[in-house]
Amino acid sequence: MKSLMKSAALLLCLGAPAMADDMMAMMQNTTVGPLTLSDGFAHATLPNQPVAGGFLTITNAGEAADTLIAAQSDIAGVMQIHEMAMLDDTMVMRELEGGVVIPAGGAAILKPGSIHLMFMQLKEPLVDGENVTVTVTFEQAGEVALTLPVRKKMHDGHGMSHDGDS
Amino acid sequence: MPRSLRIIIAAGALVASAVLVWLAWLQPYLAEEDVLKLGQGEYSLMGTDGQPFTQASLQGAPSVVFFGFTHCPEVCPTTLGDIAVWQEELGDVARDLRIFFVTVDPARDTAELLGDYVGWLPGAIGVTGDEAEIRAAEKAFRIYSRKIPLSDGEYTMDHSALVLLFDENGHFFEPIGYQEDLDRALSKLRRLLG
Ligand SMILES: [Cu+2]
Numbered sequence: 001m002k003s004l005m006k007s008a009a010l011l012l013c014l015g016a017p018a019m020a021d022d023m024m025a026m027m028q029n030t031t032v033g034p035l036t037l038s039d040g041f042a043h044a045t046l047p048n049q050p051v052a053g054g055f056l057t058i059t060n061a062g063e064a065a066d067t068l069i070a071a072q073s074d075i076a077g078v079m080q081i082h083e084m085a086m087l088d089d090t091m092v093m094r095e096l097e098g099g100v101v102i103p104a105g106g107a108a109i110l111k112p113g114s115i116h117l118m119f120m121q122l123k124e125p126l127v128d129g130e131n132v133t134v135t136v137t138f139e140q141a142g143e144v145a146l147t148l149p150v151r152k153k154m155h156d157g158h159g160m161s162h163d164g165d166s
Numbered sequence: 167m168p169r170s171l172r173i174i175i176a177a178g179a180l181v182a183s184a185v186l187v188w189l190a191w192l193q194p195y196l197a198e199e200d201v202l203k204l205g206q207g208e209y210s211l212m213g214t215d216g217q218p219f220t221q222a223s224l225q226g227a228p229s230v231v232f233f234g235f236t237h238c239p240e241v242c243p244t245t246l247g248d249i250a251v252w253q254e255e256l257g258d259v260a261r262d263l264r265i266f267f268v269t270v271d272p273a274r275d276t277a278e279l280l281g282d283y284v285g286w287l288p289g290a291i292g293v294t295g296d297e298a299e300i301r302a303a304e305k306a307f308r309i310y311s312r313k314i315p316l317s318d319g320e321y322t323m324d325h326s327a328l329v330l331l332f333d334e335n336g337h338f339f340e341p342i343g344y345q346e347d348l349d350r351a352l353s354k355l356r357r358l359l360g
Contacts, residue, residue: 045243046243048236048282049238049283050236050237051238080320086344090325091240091344093239095317097317116239118239121320
């Protein structure tokens with residue numbers, strides 16, 4: 001687990017227009033219906049890498065479950081919801097055709113090495129430090145647009161921590 | 167998340183039979199004479215350095231061999247980034263270390279695409295070629311890969327994510343696992359290069 005300070009630093013400003021005057025509005029989350037979307041980011045791409053992962057946490061304060069069923073972005077010809085896993089040193093990845101359920105009173109965490117939004121047919125690279133806009137669709141709560149900061153993958157050099165471990 | 171759990175279990179079942187075949191290939195790791203044969207076989211591919219890539223390419227200098235593909239969202243970019251960290255940490259010791267990134271997706275990964283994909287990593291060479299030659303190389307290196315269809319006419323590749331180390335005589339040295347602890351990876355590399 002990361003320190004609180006580090007976690008706070010990694011929280012992002014999820015497009016809150018009312019807070020536009022506050023450039024340091026790092027803790028602002030996006031809400032849609034009873035859902036709160038937080039901790040979103042996307043990974044920067046290597047040269048000629050036509051795909052990328054997008055990640056976020058969805059918390060459901062409602063009394064009914066909801067399902068993340070789709071995502072889209074102008075930067076990607078196709079976006080899908082995927083789950084990857086390592087099975088005996090083999091990387092496997094599958095499309096979650098039924099989407100991701102966010103249980104009532106619970107949360108779904110999309111993170112590296114697990115469930116992710118998959119940017120495919122990228123029209124331009126995802127560049128560290130820039131933002132990418134994604135619209136996600138929930139079965140009940142409907143659509144909401146998010147601004148995900150693009151981050152370089154952090155590698156476990158000495159003195160660094162990995163961003164996939166939170 | 168029961169639904170996603172079910173799916174990943176289903177995925178596990180899907181690969182299980184193929185992984186068993188792959189494990190059967192891995193069994194010979196136990197026999198020393200077969201360990202020495204890892205990477206040896208009849209395959210003829212082309213590197214983004216313009217040189218052929220065959221079993222003979224493993225000789226002459228120590229090598230890192232990794233199989234992957236450019237449509238890989240995470241494991242391949244992460245591993246290439248890890249290799250960059252190893253190079254930084256090892257400094258001059260890694261001067262002669264060659265990095266071969268062999269595609270498991272030759273239909274999409276042309277030499278031109280692969281060249282820039284790995285070009286930023288010092289000493290890295292992308293390797294591609296005919297489908298049949300790629301499969302022959304996978305067999306020689308005991309690498310599992312499988313094409314998985316997705317919607318929208320897309321597909322992905324399940325694939326082994328082990329980094330394979332070879333000494334300057336082209337003999338298999340040791341594997342490094344995906345996201346293996348940095349110090350363990352570095353100690354393997356220092357023993358390889360020492
Ligand atoms: Cu994916």
